[in-house]
Amino acid sequence: MFKVKTYNKISEKGLSRFNGGDYQVGADLEAPEAYILRSHKLHAEAIPESLLAVARAGAGVNNLPVEDYTAKGIVAFNTPGANANAVKELVLAGMLLASRDIIGGRDFANAQTQITDAADMGKLMEAEKKRFAGNELTGKTLGIVGLGAIGSMVADMALAMGMKVAGFDPALSVEAAWRLPALVERKENLQGLLACSDYVTIHVPAIEPTKNMFNSDSLAAAKDGLVLLNFAREAIVDTSAVLAALESGKLRKYVCDFPEPAVINRSDVIALPHIGASTAEAEENCAMMAANQLRDFLEHGNIVNSVNFPVTTMGPVEGYRLTFSNQNVSGVLGNVLSIFKELDVNVIDMVNKSRGDLAYSIIDLAEMPTAEVIAAVQAVEHVIRVRVVAAK
Ligand SMILES: NC(=O)C1=CN([C@@H]2O[C@H](COP(=O)(O)OP(=O)(O)OC[C@H]3O[C@@H](n4cnc5c(N)ncnc54)[C@H](O)[C@@H]3O)[C@@H](O)[C@H]2O)C=CC1
Ligand SMILES: O=C(O)CCC(=O)C(=O)O
DSSP: OEEEEEOSOOOHHHHGGGTTSSEEEESSOSSOSEEEESSOOOTTSOOOTTOOEEEESSSOOTTSOHHHHHHTTOEEEOOTTTTHHHHHHHHHHHHHHHHSOHHHHHHHHHHOTTOOOHHHHHHHHHHHGGGGOOOOSTTOEEEEEOOSHHHHHHHHHHHHTTOEEEEEOTTOOHHHHHHSOTTOEEOSSHHHHHHHOSEEEEOOOOOGGGTTOBSHHHHHTSOTTEEEEEOSOGGGBOHHHHHHHHHHTSEEEEEESSOOGGGTTOTTEEEOOSOTTOSHHHHHHHHHHHHHHHHHHHHHOOBOSBSSSOOBOOOSOSSEEEEEEEESOTTHHHHHHHHHHHTTOOEEEEEEEEETTEEEEEEEESSOOOHHHHHHHHTSTTEEEEEEEEOO
C-alpha cells in the first residue's frame, strides 16, 4: 500500500489513475510515500522520513525544496508541456486585452444602466467608441524570453497572427530548438530582444539567473511603449522597475499573472490571479501525467520527467528489483556489485544513470534480496537511498 498525499485541488481524472492500484490518496495522510500538488509551497514544511517522491502537477518547481529532496534521495517530478497550451492561449488574450480597450469598453457599456431606449444607447455607443480604440497585433514584433514548452507554442501562435517573432534563450535544449519555427529570429541577449519588440512575453523558470532579470537596467533598453507580459513568476520581474517604466511611458501596459499590491487597480496593468494553467484540459493533463509518473516510480522504480534525478527506466518489474540513489562519485556501483558477489545475489539486468552530482541505478535480481543484502547496499559509502520493488 502506498499513501499519496494531495495538496491543492488535483483533477479527479488524474487522481483516478491511482484506482486499480494499492493506493490510499487524500489530503490528511500520515507518513505518505508521495505527494501530488500544484502551487502549494513546501519549503517551510518538515520532510517525512517516509517520503520517496513528489509530483508537481505543472511546470514550475520553485515551490519545492528540490535540493533538500535530492540530499534525501527523494525524486521530484514535474509535467513538462502539460499546461503549455493553456498559458499560450492566455498570452494571446493578454496581448489582445493590452492592445484593444476591451475592459474599458465593457465597463463603459455596462455603466449605462440609466438608458432604456435602444436608439439612445446605440447613439451613445457610436459617439463614445473612439475612446476605446486600439491597435492590431499583425505586423508587430513579439519578443519571447524562454523558448521551451510554452515559449515555442507562443511563437507558433504569434506567427499565425501575422506577428514577427524574436526569441532569447541562452539555455535552449536541442529538443526545444527542433520544436521552434524557423521564422523565430534569435537574439543574443535580453537587451537586443527588448530593443526590437513591441510586446515581450516571459516564459523562463524562476531560478537564480532569472531573478529580477527584468529590472531598471534591462528595461531601459526597451522600445518606448512596450507591452510586457509575465505569465512566468513574480521573482523574474522587479515590480518597482516596472512601475517606474509605466510612469515614464517606457512600458505601455504590464500584463501579469502574479500581481503584487502595488500593481492592483491601475489602468495600465492587467493583473490576473495565477490562472495561466487554470483550464479543465491543463489541470487534467498535468494531474494525469503526474499520477502516471508517480505510479511508474512507486511500483517499478522508473523515473521520467524528474527535475533532480536522471531519466532511468527498465520497463515494468517482472520479478524483484532493487533501486538505489547515490552521490555521483566513482566506485559506488562497483562496491554494490561486490556485495552481490559476496552474498551470492544474481543480477539479471541493470541500468545506471547520472545527472550532475547524483546517480541512480535499477537492478533486476533473480530473487528477493534479503534484509542483509539491503542493509549492506544501504551501508555502501555515498549511497543515499535503497528501495526494493517486486512484481504483484
Ligand atoms: N502562469 C502559469 O500558470 C504558469 C506558469 N508557468 C511558468 O512558466 C515557466 C516556463 O514554463 P515551460 O515553458 O513549460 O518550461 P520549459 O522548461 O519548457 O521552458 C523554459 C525555457 O526557459 C529557458 N531559460 C532558462 N533560463 C533562461 C534564461 N536565463 N534566459 C532565457 N531563457 C531561459 C530554458 O532554456 C527553457 O527553454 C515555468 O517554469 C513556470 O514558472 C508554467 C506553466 C503555467
Ligand atoms: O497549477 C497551477 O495552476 C499553476 C501552474 C504553474 O504555475 C506551473 O505549471 O508552473
